[in-house]
Amino acid sequence: MSTALGNHILVEFMNCDPHVMNDVAAIERDMVGAAQKAGATVINSTFHHFSPYGVSGVVVIQESHLAIHTWPEYGYAAVDLFTCGEMNAWISFDHLKECFGAKSYSAIEMKRGSVNLLTRNDFDISTARQKASEWRNPEFFTRNVWFTDKDENQALSLRFTGEVFFDVQSPFQRVRILESYKYGKMLALDDMVMTTENDEFHYHEMISHPSMFALKNAKNVLVIGGGDGGTVREILRHDGVEKVTMVEIDGEVIKACKEFLPEIAAAFDNAKLELIVDDGIAFIKNAAPQSYDLIIVDGSDPVGPAEGLFSVEFYTNCYNALKENGILVAQGESPKFNEKAFAELNHTLQDIFGKDKAPVSLFFVPTYPTGMWSFQYGLKGNVSLKENISREDIAQFVDSKGLRYYNEDVHFGSFATPNFVKQLLKRG
């Protein structure tokens, strides 16, 4: 008969792999695995990824709990293995030491709740026992693993299943395919949500169709970035298009999306598509002048490989590569998340294309921080996104293609700019 109600092992795991220490999905998986390996019955797991880094979480087991807090910047994890009954928590300890690649550690084991020191009260155990006996192990447990896309002041968190379908550190970024409960599978680059199965059409329909109806018969289209394939899929819905060139810097993104987001990556085998794995910044520098009707910059946020996709030089090269009466459209960040990048991009486009030639369209993407996002345009020559656009043509196309976001009202409505955005875009 045990003299203590519980057994508590306090562990200091040190010199662990800092990347693992910052990986909420991996830590949740390993902590749940540690419990199961020691034969515990898992009731629930809740894990959270902190800003700018670090993970905290707990696995509630029928035999008590396993908890963890990590400091990736020190390669350190503080772990609590609290168990009662016959469970041998040292099995969990060994599993975690392995998973975290801990090169050193210390551990203290202590008995908790010494029955000699405790006085049993007349708590009517029968009712609790009655309730407990009605509990049937549901053979599954709720997992609360949160993926968070954030800056220092605001964040968007999505609960995901803990399943990681693809996880590769490419030369440019960390490429992951995760599965969220609400939005299905999603592509994350580093810690930023790029696209999800359940709201990708918001973004991909709005980055492509407004320009196609303004140009009416665009034949030659260049897409820079867009590794998930959603933008080229939408462009190739327009039968008049003769050629689409897509220049994506990271082949791992294309591979991940082809395999795990096939509906978004549906057009990668289209005969009209030339798929080039290369840096779009270098590609546009060497592009022939006046060769494209439409250039779409479907890039990620202005960090890492995409930083240069927000530069004056890059957009000047885009301007030169556009035909007369051509359109440039770029992923424009949000007036409520990355305000500085949003405003600076528009000022750059105004400088290169002209003060009244850089309209902004606003639309909603629920899985981007704030949900309010933009595309920013550069109009070369006389082309317009508002005049001579046939509502009937749009309506017919939307119907025949079964579009779910874009339509004739959204086309014109998306260029309605709220006052605070007009203020943001004002110079000086």
Ligand code: SAM
């Ligand atoms: N919808 C997303 C957003 O709003 O952030 C963008 C999606 S798309 C996946 C972004 C793509 O741009 C990524 O696949 C990334 O690898 C690619 N990219 C980033 N920098 C690039 C560059 N310099 N040249 C070409 N592709 C680039």
